[in-house]
Amino acid sequence: MLGHNRGMSTTVRAPAAAGLLLVAVTALLVSGCGDGAPEVGGATVTAEPSDDGPSDDGPSDDGPSDDGSEPDPPARPEVVATVADGLSVPWGIDFLPDGSAIVTERDTTRVLRITADGEVDELGRVGAEPEGEGGLLGVAVSPDFVTDSFVYLYLTTAEDNRVVRVPYDGARLGDPEVVLDGIPNGFIHDGGRLAFGPDGMLYVSTGETGEPSLAQDRDSLGGKILRVTPDGEPAPGNPFAGSPVWSWGHRNVQGLAFDDDDRLWASEFGDSTWDELNRIEKGDNYGWPEVEGQGNREELTDPQVVWRTEDASPSGLAYLDGHVWMAALRGARLWRVDVSTGTAKDPQDFFVGDYGRMRAVVVAPDGNLWVTTSNRDGRGEPAAQDDRILVVDVNGG
Numbered sequence: 529m530l531g532h533n534r535g536m537s538t539t540v541r542a543p544a545a546a547g548l549l550l551v552a553v554t555a556l557l558v559s560g561c562g563d564g565a566p567e568v569g570g571a572t573v574t575a576e577p578s579d580d581g582p583s584d585d586g587p588s589d590d591g592p593s594d595d596g597s598e599p600d601p602p603a604r605p606e607v608v609a610t611v612a613d614g615l616s617v618p619w620g621i622d623f624l625p626d627g628s629a630i631v632t633e634r635d636t637t638r639v640l641r642i643t644a645d646g647e648v649d650e651l652g653r654v655g656a657e658p659e660g661e662g663g664l665l666g667v668a669v670s671p672d673f674v675t676d677s678f679v680y681l682y683l684t685t686a687e688d689n690r691v692v693r694v695p696y697d698g699a700r701l702g703d704p705e706v707v708l709d710g711i712p713n714g715f716i717h718d719g720g721r722l723a724f725g726p727d728g729m730l731y732v733s734t735g736e737t738g739e740p741s742l743a744q745d746r747d748s749l750g751g752k753i754l755r756v757t758p759d760g761e762p763a764p765g766n767p768f769a770g771s772p773v774w775s776w777g778h779r780n781v782q783g784l785a786f787d788d789d790d791r792l793w794a795s796e797f798g799d800s801t802w803d804e805l806n807r808i809e810k811g812d813n814y815g816w817p818e819v820e821g822q823g824n825r826e827e828l829t830d831p832q833v834v835w836r837t838e839d840a841s842p843s844g845l846a847y848l849d850g851h852v853w854m855a856a857l858r859g860a861r862l863w864r865v866d867v868s869t870g871t872a873k874d875p876q877d878f879f880v881g882d883y884g885r886m887r888a889v890v891v892a893p894d895g896n897l898w899v900t901t902s903n904r905d906g907r908g909e910p911a912a913q914d915d916r917i918l919v920v921d922v923n924g925g
Contacts, residue, residue, distance in 0.1 A: 571830070574835075575835045605879075605923075610913070610917065612648050612917045615900075617663075617915060618640075618888060619633065619665050622722075625674055628642065629643075629892075630667050637655075638652075662684030662689065664681065672758075682720045689734065693758075711754075712748065712750035717737050723784040727763075729755050729757060731792065732756065733754075733782060736750045736779060736780065736816070740817035751779065774808070775812050779798065783795030783843060785845040787852070788847075788850075793867065797837075798837055801821060805842075805854065805872055807870070814829050835856075839861075841856060852865050858885070861877045861878060862877070864877075887901065899917070900918075902915060
């Protein structure tokens with residue numbers, strides 16, 4: 529199934545002074561794969577940063593409510609606590625049934641258990657071989673953990689990137705079992721996010737490892753989103769017979785999140801111009817390296833939102849209450865995007881520069897977000913407490 533462009537191009541800007549979103553229909557003549565904004569013909573929203581993060585006063589643009597009054601705007605999120613500090617590049621987080629979290633550290637290859645009270649225990653290390661952007665990356669707790677006790681991990685080895693599953697007995701990790709291997713590895717663009725979908729299948733994001741042609745090669749697992757069974761086999765209903773490939777034409781996806789209507793969203797690193805938020809459809813081609821950002825080509829699926837790379841460089845993604853929340857590395861902020869209608873709108877940024885690079889964002893059992901900093905990854909400027917896991921109340925405390 530091929531994606532299509534929809535409607536007109538919309539540019540959304542969020543000036544700090546007014547805290548409002550200016551929505552303008554534009555007639556842009558520059559292609560999304562160059563240095564300009566996306567061209568006319570798609571539904572792509574261009575996110576513009578605020579200087580200090582948007583104000584939380586003023587009405588939203590959702591239109592009047594049933595009684596004719598303007599609806600209240602979303603609350604401004606607030607960092608209300610630090611769960612843990614002194615960590616080293618915490619990359620992935622997922623929660624166990626008891627409410628504690630499994631956390632991976634990319635460079636140390638440690639797997640940690642962290643409770644809501646901030647108790648940190650090392651469960652073990654796995655045979656990852658960190659180099660560049662590779663190492664111990666994503667984690668996903670089995671949806672059947674109560675019966676199978678499996679934790680899934682994405683890691684880099686000398687041969688490839690791979691997914692393993694490891695039994696966890698409540699105290700230590702057991703021996704890893706390879707579930708999926710043969711994913712290309714590289715010094716850069718290793719993907720690495722894992723997420724179980726509402727269908728019980730495991731979704732795996734991969735990068736093209738700095739070899740752009742892999743993204744358009746459906747026989748390669750690089751530059752894709754994969755969908756496999758919990759045993760690592762191509763999932764029933766995949767678009768290409770016998771293949772784990774679910775979508776293709778990706779540069780480096782590091783964020784996956786499902787919304788309440790089971791739609792899959794993905795955050796993706798661009799090259800030098802546009803980062804992306806994509807709504808993922810079965811079998812669609814998202815264009816890299818033929819297109820960066822919006823391409824306005826019938827056979828390719830355009831992103832829902834694009835950012836200048838200095839404002840994003842997105843990694844983790846989470847969904848909560850009609851919004852996706854996207855952690856930005858180079859942008860050093862947290863983005864909120866309204867996806868309640870299935871079409872992304874109203875991107876707003878928060879905590880701009882306050883905590884440095886942000887890597888992972890997940891919804892905790894209590895309804896808050898956990899957001900990790902990534903300032904000890906060789907590209908940041910770590911504070912004394914880094915790296916940290918911050919607790920964010922999306923309703924402003």
